[in-house]
Amino acid sequence: xxxxxxxxxxxxxxxxxxxxxxxxxxxxxxxxxxxxxxxxxxxxxxxxxxxxxxxxxxxxxxxxxxxxxxxxxxxxxxxxxxxxxxxxxxxxxxxxxxxxxxxxxxxxxxxxxx
Numbered sequence: 001x002x003x004x005x006x007x008x009x010x011x012x013x014x015x016x017x018x019x020x021x022x023x024x025x026x027x028x029x030x031x032x033x034x035x036x037x038x039x040x041x042x043x044x045x046x047x048x049x050x051x052x053x054x055x056x057x058x059x060x061x062x063x064x065x066x067x068x069x070x071x072x073x074x075x076x077x078x079x080x081x082x083x084x085x086x087x088x089x090x091x092x093x094x095x096x097x098x099x100x101x102x103x104x105x106x107x108x109x110x111x112x113x114x
Contacts, residue, residue, distance in 0.1 A: 009075040015066050019088035022076050023095035028086035
């Protein structure tokens with residue numbers, strides 16, 4: 001992937017979540033499962049407590065924008081018919097990059113003011 005494509009792939013928090021989730025799955029992840037996982041994180045609730053509205057908001061954004069973008073960039077493979085997202089050769093390196101940047105840049109809330 002070109003550096004521009006890498007930056008575009010990881011520039012959005014939902015796309016980063018998709019990359020991380022798909023990286024953990026050899027068989028791929030269903031868009032509905034991704035929407036529940038992402039809605040859970042965004043709303044700080046257990047996945048079992050995600051409302052239909054919360055899930056729908058994320059799902060629409062994923063299928064209308066983010067999953068096609070990741071597919072076009074080669075960061076993940078998205079089948080719009082089955083709604084399945086699978087890893088590509090670029091997925092694991094992107095996931096490592098996301099984890100590394102997150103680890104290096106993370107500042108716990110109580111330390112943020114120091």
